[in-house]
Amino acid sequence: MIKLIVLDVDGCLSDGQLIYSADGVESKNFNVKDGLGITSWLKIGNQAAVITGRKSEIVKKRVTELGIGHLFQGVRDKRKVLLELLKKLDIGLKEVAIIGDDLNDYNMLKIAGQSFTPNDGAKEVKTLVDTVLSKNGGNGAVREMIDLLVTQNHQTDAFLSIWIED
Numbered sequence: 652m653i654k655l656i657v658l659d660v661d662g663c664l665s666d667g668q669l670i671y672s673a674d675g676v677e678s679k680n681f682n683v684k685d686g687l688g689i690t691s692w693l694k695i696g697n698q699a700a701v702i703t704g705r706k707s708e709i710v711k712k713r714v715t716e717l718g719i720g721h722l723f724q725g726v727r728d729k730r731k732v733l734l735e736l737l738k739k740l741d742i743g744l745k746e747v748a749i750i751g752d753d754l755n756d757y758n759m760l761k762i763a764g765q766s767f768t769p770n771d772g773a774k775e776v777k778t779l780v781d782t783v784l785s786k787n788g789g790n791g792a793v794r795e796m797i798d799l800l801v802t803q804n805h806q807t808d809a810f811l812s813i814w815i816e817d
Contacts, residue, residue: 653765653800654746656692657733658719658793660703660710662752663769666789679709680789688794689717692801695809700736702729704755729759750796752776752788767796 661667665679672678689699700721701714707724714722723732729751737747745764749756752772757779760766766780769792777783782799786792801810 652746652804653697653748655698655700655737655740655742655748656689656797656800657700657702657736657747657749657759657763658689659729659749659751659753659756660701660707661705662772662788663750664701664710664713664789664793666787667752677707677709679707679713681713682789682791682794684791685789685793686713686717688797689719691810691813692797693718694813695801695806697804697806698740698742702726702732702736702759704729727755729756730762733759733762748796748800750784750793765800767792 658664664685665681670678693699699719701719702723703710704726710724721736726732744762747763748765749760749763750767751760752769754773754775757776760780767782767784768776768780769784769786769788771787784792784795786795801807
């Protein structure tokens, strides 16, 4: 059973575009369906973490808004951070699913219990992962991954009951 999902940001939670205003203020697009999937995943007793190579106040705000308990920004060695987090949480590699889209995610994806990449992930990542999703990064790929995991974990009824009354 997957207990923890680990999310990359640029190219997974967002479409990977970096948009700067004339004042140098950065903005990102996040998908609402991904957000609903993440909050529902957490509400049914699972955990989530974000491990990203860049630092951004926007990411910190979004992670806080979604209730994700573990945020690691500015990470060069994602595999190392992942292993430290798993040790802290007492979770095994087989109990973690990771979504990543590019070479900086490769070593982390390689050791995951289950690995995913958006449809527009790098070709090297696509050949490595267990599942290439049909959605692109920032366009519902994280939600697609969560939906697959909820079904696999036999948590569909709990997931739906958060929002749908009998």
